[in-house]
Amino acid sequence: MKLRLGISPCPNDTFIFHGLLHPEAQPEMTPPPYTFDTTYADVEELNRMALASEPDVCKVSAHAAAFMLDEYVVLRCGGALGYGCGPLLLAQQNVSIEDIWAGPIAIPGCMTTAALLLELCGRSKGLGPSTEANRPVMLYSEIMGAVERGEVPAGVIIHEGRFTFQEHGLTRVQDLGAWWEEAKGLPIPLGVIVMRRILGREAHVAMEQALRKSLAAGLAHPERASEFIAGYAQELDPRVIGQHVQTFVNNFSMALGSEGEACVRTFLNGARDVQDRAPVTAIFPE
16 A cells, blocks of 8 residues: 655654665565655654645644644654654844844744744743744745845754754754753643545554554664765765754554553643644544
8 A cells, every 4th residue: 555655854753754764774674554645854744744635644744733633633743752852942142032023023834833933932921923924935955045144033953954054153042942841841842744534444554553663673774874864964074964864753653552552642732722622532543
């Protein structure tokens, strides 16, 4: 059975999915039950695709996942969750979030987890709601350069940027993930893997099992995936790629567990609350 798959080119996604997409490179791994027609895209494009119900399996922002649960379930593995791995609000100078709230603050997409965290953090400090005018959307890979060049006074960065922003002379205004962790006492759910509900529980479980085997194979033999990962990575420095994988691939990637499920549920319903939408309960395969 061939499935339409959407993932980002980021090292954590390519690391986790390497065994599924290139099973010949992991001979010890049981062949996956599916083949894939794969699209590699920026996270906001993946969000758009899934909101339009295009892929069968897709990596999406936890923010966007809150608004596609009629069509998709959130798998209990393969995502990016954790402590100390959230988006960073950066500026050229040492300023406070209150100083720059009026914007513009560049974000990597309106439906990204980064955008929602910025909004929730601002609201917690009594700051007004954001508007499209003061939150310009840019490709995540372009935000740091735009702040460095002074094209925007501030921006929210994700992925590899958290490891390299100081090399660009930028200052961290707010660690949005750390704010969430302190406010909620939970890890931050950055991105999750969703799968079409209509495919059914048996398919959902089979996909979870295949993802875990792919991840386990990658952890056992990380060198086998290095060329594949580097072929898609934004930052080519092996040190940065290694930091990225170590930060965003963790125990929650293998299995959410009760803590992971709680953080996903809390975050998704927080996203719906911002838009005055009813909370959701049917999130994971049942």
